[in-house]
Amino acid sequence: LADLAERAEALGSPLVTEHIAFVRAGGPLTASATLEAGHLLPVPRTRDALRVLCENIRIAQDALPVPLAVENIAALITWPGEEMSEGQFLAELVERTGVRLLIDVANLHTNHVNRGEDPAKALDELPVEAIAYVHVAGGVERDGVWHDTHAHPVTRPVLDVLAELRSRVAPPGVLLERDDDFPPASELAGELTVIRETLTIAAGAATATATATATATATATGEPAALPVALVPSEPSVPPVPHRPPTDATRERLALRQAALLSALVAGTPVPEGFDTRRVRVQSRALAAKRADVIAKVAPELPGILGSGYRPAFLSYAANRPMRAGYRRDALDFAEHLLIDGRPEDPVARRELTFWWQERAGSRPPRRATRLVRRARAALVGIGR
Template structure:
């Protein structure tokens, strides 16, 4: 893909570090979360960066290209407008599902508030390919899709990650955004060999690379984007560089932002890793008897299928077995998983209950953290009681309409239940709710009527 733009070294632009990003030297480009931007009212910081010639790439997080439903035209239109307003050479999204349920299932629509892994199956590949093509047709610039980190594995997968991504590229021509931190996460959490994944990838399709930090707790790696980049992640970046010179590499940081000197130091480490990897590649290629290293396969992934055989098998489906039928099967599978994670329904067969418990708690904690950010008045009103109250609410109430709607639903639930007990705090919460949602919170009778209607619809 010779028309892939050369981006250089970049950093994720976030409002909290906008001034720092502008002041950092040697930043060739930035990436901004698309859902946090309005095409008609771009942040002044991004406008100034664009005027200086810094490339800005919008990075989407809510399309859910790996979900059973086709991409939402409204979300696609907003992403397209954002790319045009920024003059971006490409846009990026994730190979993930973020919601499930709806008409294809017996469940209301559930929101994960997080990127969840799709099963590496022929059904999921068929659906993903169609969704990617729909997105490509709607966008004014090329699309690149990112591999995600995961705490959980789907049972009975039919492909490795590298094979799955290679097939996706072959069928759609989509570019890849390879996150080496996510490859490390999946190595720790799911036993997947990052070197094998890199060997199987069509590296010529790489648009750029993400590098980010995380932390290990009790044998589980959490891709936090809130910690320094670790040596194992840089080692995978070096492995990738030994195969290809990526058009761009970007440092991601989403929370617990360090001083600018630390961010500059991490960017320097990334540049040094790329330079060292490039030099090692030159030395290896010029050696008279260079021998390719033997890479160990994990026990779970030995004897990989030939990609050509895989393509033949994937295409040899019954003509009557349509993509719509694959969507129906995928919808049921993803809804069962998401419902177990956010609504406390039974763990689907084949999943590790302990890992699902870890993921469920992580989703609830993320909900609490994001709601505290989008509605910072709530921790101010509730104090130390905010987090336990929200986690108790989240255990009973799946998210159905985004984080701002989640904040409103949380407050509504507290007020209907007569909480908090402190009258002054309750008055402040009532005023907060009234200013954002309506004349007054619904009373208990209204809540019961809503519940009855929901039960009838669900039945």
Template sequence: MERLGTGIGWRPEIADAVEGMPGIDWVEVVAENACPGHLPESLVRLRERGVTVVPHGVSLGLGGADRPDEARLHALAERAQALGSPLVTEHIAFVRAGGPLTASPRLEAGHLLPVPRTRDALDVLCENVRIAQDALPVPLAVENIAALISWPGEEMTEGQFLYELADRTGVRLLIDVANLHTNHVNRGEDPAEALAELPLEAIAYVHVAGGFERDGVWHDSHAHPIPRPVLDILTDLASRVSPPGVLLERDENFPEPAELEGELGAIREALEKGGATAAAPSGIPATGTPSAQAQAQAPAGDPTRQRLALALAETALLSALVAGTPVPEGFDRVRLGVQARALASKRADVVAKVAPELPEILGTAYRPAFLAYAHGHPMTDGYRRDALDFAEHLLLAGRPEEAAIRGELREWWLERSGPAPRSLKPTVRLARATRRVLLRR
């Protein structure tokens, strides 16, 4: 595995700071935010300097019951090729549920949700990972996620689950030590035990990030300084293996460049303290191919039944979180309530980013209005559609009450809904209408 060194998550808000930081060997970019034909100039300059860029996907949903979407895989492959990346990464999570498998409406989480650690779910995940590996031009690494909730009836620890996944598929692992800390606080899982069970030689690189605790729940915010327990887990990891790369993640509340550089320095100190000595191999082939033992232990379950069962379970959970349906048996109702509120809050934040005119038009009324809307209206087709549906919902309800604000909201909605925005020139509208006719042939 190529050694990456020390890196930082590239975000537009800190692009200039990242370019000027000393000791940055590589950066990671959210794959869905990178357009291969229109890469940000900052990323182009970093690549020209020899800085490695790794695309990090967030929407593939490898832990879902459906097979990976071909269009999403193609898009991820395009970004890897455009960036000249040595690998791509995604998450061990599901992000949507429902649809044809369950004969129910498609639901979007807008967030990474945990996969049940069961044999059947692992079989589905392994097949999905193999499909993704076959479609990608470079190796794939998958990340352990942070979770607020636990599935009932789990059959494996996180370390055992990741070990089997790597052993059976040869996939690399992206280990997030902040997520290990999150799962320690929220699910009572010992980070040291998880590290002891991991196939350490399968690690592609490591994530480090900050968060905060509220009412006994740890929120993996990526918007706060790295806490000492997370650095201690990194030190523990570095005492077991020398990770090929370590990356600082920061997605919100960006501090001054000097503070980010200080956090990078703390990461380096934690690595040095751990000794960065690799552990003895534990059986996972370093070649990235499944072991003979893993190939001999083929899944014994019925794949169709496994996918249907997982689809029903994940749909029931996601529906409880975003549509207010009954909590599935065995889940902690209080903890599910915390997760549901967190999802709605994140959804409001992201809609405000993709449609910044909405909080400008509605002012302080935006957030309470959106949270009330989200409670009974699950997201089904991405955040931009969500923004339009929210505005339409308000207008149909005769809100806002102030005629001037309602008129401004109506103009915003009319401008963006429908096949052709009203502000386009007639020649542009004609060209788009012609293209739509041709595409239907």
């Protein structure tokens, strides 16, 4: 947080933003190995999670020199036993901490497709005056599941959610997110034009509605019609509620639930009770696929050496092998796994992979016996915790 605060000041940033999500679980609080998701996962919308999240937000707010805004995320899975809707959860966060909101309308659409949640209802429930920023992004639907890819054009349903938001408030800024598969500049410019047109049309409709309502009221009461007030975000008028930190038991309950879910997603353990098993498996495959994509960028030599066999080999490797120390270590572990298994079968490719591994990890890949000893030690450490 200190480094982040320093960078915010150096860049003159008007605010700092972060996602409402978790990316790792386990560790001392759960007496288990730390697991990395490699991607954003939803927190349960429960009172326990709310208390922990509020405390974390306050810690960040105290450390940052500029306001903090938190962003809603896209999700494939739903936690069992949730106690609030997305809009209610965001409203509680704002009320308790005074935090600002970064609303991603593409994520609202994603949760509509994947979780059956109504974007308009979420916008009705959250405090739109707390919105500091808006994100728009493209995605794609596969087998009834919407994937927020940031690598496809923005679709009409996402623009419709943006229009819904603009009919309620004028956001200070709207950002088009694009992370991969960049089209020609003319296509991106076209998307930006459509986004601007969507905002303009929605703003005009909102103004017309406000004017008509004011006129109708004036006609009924005999009072002069009030001019429509510009919908601009402002600081929340209600101060944060008194702080009540979460107890250790609250943090432990949440940590155990997150660890169980993440273990099912990245380590192949049983799906926790109450979750949709099919959706958890879809999320697991999505995490593995994203992991494979990142490894291909961090270590582009691997897909170069393995060719078309890279992706299926990596997905098989990742099925029950969690990432343990970042993506570069993951790439080395993957190569080591293949070499110990006598792969790739092509001797030229295997020699290239061996040289690649040796340059980065050591003199030679460990033998099978060494690997078994490592696994036994890891198991004993886990038992002793």
